[in-house]
Amino acid sequence: MLLEIKNLKAGYGDLEVLKGVSLEVKGGEVVALLGPNGAGKSTLLKSIVGLTKKTDGEILWKGRDLGRLPTHALLEEGIGFVPQGRLVFPSLTVRENLEMGGYLLDHKETLEKNLESVLMRFSVLKNKIKSRAGLLSGGEQQMLAIGRSLMMSPELLILDEPSLGLAPKIMTEVFEKLKELNQGGTTLLIVEQNVRFALRYASRGYILGNGEVRFSGRVEELSDPRKMHEAFLM
Amino acid sequence: MEVILQILINGILAASVYGLIAGGLSFLYATTKIFHLAHGVVVVGGGYAFWWAAAKLGWPMWAAVIFALIVSALAGVAMNEFVYEVLRKKGTKGLGYLIATLALLTLGTAVVLALFGAAPKTFNFETSSHEALGVVVTTLQFWIIATSALLLGIFYWTQKFTKFGKAMRATADNETVAEVLGIDTKRIRRSAFALSSILAAAAGILIGLEFNLDPNMGVLLAVKGFAASVIGGVGSFGGAIIGSLIIGIVEQVVVWFGGAGWRNAATFLILFLFLLFKPSGLFGSKRET
Ligand SMILES: Nc1ncnc2c1ncn2[C@@H]1O[C@H](COP(=O)(O)OP(=O)(O)O)[C@@H](O)[C@H]1O
Ligand SMILES: [Mg+2]
Numbered sequence: 399m400l401l402e403i404k405n406l407k408a409g410y411g412d413l414e415v416l417k418g419v420s421l422e423v424k425g426g427e428v429v430a431l432l433g434p435n436g437a438g439k440s441t442l443l444k445s446i447v448g449l450t451k452k453t454d455g456e457i458l459w460k461g462r463d464l465g466r467l468p469t470h471a472l473l474e475e476g477i478g479f480v481p482q483g484r485l486v487f488p489s490l491t492v493r494e495n496l497e498m499g500g501y502l503l504d505h506k507e508t509l510e511k512n513l514e515s516v517l518m519r520f521s522v523l524k525n526k527i528k529s530r531a532g533l534l535s536g537g538e539q540q541m542l543a544i545g546r547s548l549m550m551s552p553e554l555l556i557l558d559e560p561s562l563g564l565a566p567k568i569m570t571e572v573f574e575k576l577k578e579l580n581q582g583g584t585t586l587l588i589v590e591q592n593v594r595f596a597l598r599y600a601s602r603g604y605i606l607g608n609g610e611v612r613f614s615g616r617v618e619e620l621s622d623p624r625k626m627h628e629a630f631l632m
Numbered sequence: 633m634e635v636i637l638q639i640l641i642n643g644i645l646a647a648s649v650y651g652l653i654a655g656g657l658s659f660l661y662a663t664t665k666i667f668h669l670a671h672g673v674v675v676v677g678g679g680y681a682f683w684w685a686a687a688k689l690g691w692p693m694w695a696a697v698i699f700a701l702i703v704s705a706l707a708g709v710a711m712n713e714f715v716y717e718v719l720r721k722k723g724t725k726g727l728g729y730l731i732a733t734l735a736l737l738t739l740g741t742a743v744v745l746a747l748f749g750a751a752p753k754t755f756n757f758e759t760s761s762h763e764a765l766g767v768v769v770t771t772l773q774f775w776i777i778a779t780s781a782l783l784l785g786i787f788y789w790t791q792k793f794t795k796f797g798k799a800m801r802a803t804a805d806n807e808t809v810a811e812v813l814g815i816d817t818k819r820i821r822r823s824a825f826a827l828s829s830i831l832a833a834a835a836g837i838l839i840g841l842e843f844n845l846d847p848n849m850g851v852l853l854a855v856k857g858f859a860a861s862v863i864g865g866v867g868s869f870g871g872a873i874i875g876s877l878i879i880g881i882v883e884q885v886v887v888w889f890g891g892a893g894w895r896n897a898a899t900f901l902i903l904f905l906f907l908l909f910k911p912s913g914l915f916g917s918k919r920e921t
Contacts, residue, residue, distance in 0.1 A: 447812065449808070449811070449812070469811055469812060469814055470814035470816070473813070473814045474814075479812050481808070481809060481812060485806055485808075485809045487801070487802045487805035487806060487809065487810075488805055489801060489804075489805050490798065490801055490802060490805060494798050494801075494802075495802075497795070497798060498798060498799065498802045498810070498813055498815070499813055501795075501799060501813050501814050501815055502813075502814040546813070550814075
């Protein structure tokens with residue numbers, strides 16, 4: 399098991415958002431995390447990468463408790479995170495954004511090598527390498543945010559609503575890129591509001607509702623509209 | 633013609649000092665989102681430290697300069713560590729920082745007053761005058777402009793091209809994402825205070841050499857720096873330099889026609905006009921995030 403979350407509780411101040419969530423991700427999988435707005439999906443992802451402090455439960459990475467490891471340690475462990483909202487550094491160039499993705503790399507050669515391979519994967523970025531990231535289109539910014547997280551060659555990439563606010567055609571492009579990534583060996587945990595996409599690209603899924611797991615299983619089961627309805631309304 | 637040139641030169645001279653202050657203020661705002669008005673007293677502290685070492689203790693010039701840079705850097709970093717970081721941990725918002733920075737400005741001024749007294753300090757620095765095209769410039773003034781330009785240039789270069797400078801700009805753009813990528817933003821903030829305080833010390837030294845040091849001038853310097861960074865667009869380093877040039881030159885024009893008494897009023901008038909008609913400043917960016 400790559401990532402194992404057991405009975406996780408977390409929140410903000412007095413507000414408990416996650417009320418005991420358990421979730422597993424095996425190496426090589428694409429796991430979708432679905433659920434209505436405010437269900438706690440982002441909070442769950444933020445807890446994994448240490449941006450939100452857990453109050454109870456366990457987060458195991460390859461069987462080891464991640465405990466209170468600082469973010470840079472997680473990156474070095476091979477966990478990458480693309481936060482919600484296409485958050486590139488708008489005033490930095492595309493190249494500088496990617497360099498920041500590899501901030502923790504000690505060797506300039508490794509940085510250049512990884513930069514080269516990210517640009518191979520995202521050729522749209524190659525043509526705009528010197529543009530300010532704030533001037534890119536929405537789809538390009540999302541590609542950049544993903545590309546930036548690949549600079550550390552993560553084993554597990556965690557994405558928070560990568561398709562948010564993108565046109566359907568661009569969404570497909572983004573997901574095709576993610577699929578390629580997965581075929582190259584990267585495990586993916588994706589929060590996705592768009593059920594259709596989740597069903598098409600993921601192998602397993604979880605539905606989160608009001609801080610609890612409402613459903614978990616193979617995506618085929620999810621495509622049963624009654625199950626879906628139950629999960630969302632429960 | 634000579635008059636215009638002379639006004640221009642004097643304006644650039646003042647802007648050399650303002651730019652060192654405003655550039656630091658704007659940079660600090662970008663990286664920490666704090667309007668560090670106590671920066672004014674960091675300038676004063678650097679100036680006095682230099683005066684104390686050079687004029688009072690008779691240290692060689694270079695040693696006094698290094699001493700002043702260290703004093704200011706420590707003062708700026710201490711303000712960050714013991715006040716701003718503490719507030720940040722408690723989740724303080726804008727107004728809390730404003731009160732804190734005004735308190736630091738007042739406190740710092742009181743410390744300088746207690747240590748050095750109220751009488752202004754001067755250096756009586758020996759310098760020669762040069763005349764060309766009907767304009768008079770002293771050797772010292774030439775060096776002030778050159779030093780300021782060089783320091784601001786080096787600062788800009790480190791921001792633009794070094795890994796740490798890029799990380800500072802990334803933190804300015806989005807602190808949370810910077811953290812997600814493993815950038816130690818606390819260390820970034822500390823370094824930002826150290827660097828801008830070094831620029832502040834340089835401003836203090838130059839003020840001491842060319843004009844004179846007054847323990848109460850921190851407030852006015854903070855206001856000038858604030859005005860220049862607002863005019864340039866808050867958070868824009870280059871904008872702060874342009875803003876400083878505008879203020880420096882307009883002040884000299886006003887002084888020429890209206891007398892020295894109108895000098896500071898001119899700063900406020902420009903600031904007011906910008907807040908009214910162009911609040912985002914010349915190079916202010918409306919960030920998408
Ligand atoms: N920084 C925060 N501070 C306080 N409450 C928050 C914060 N972020 C999210 N919340 C609250 O936590 C709950 C879950 O939010 P979130 O995890 O973002 O849900 P989702 O990603 O599933 O839409 C919501 O009620 C939201 O208002
Ligand atoms: Mg969310």
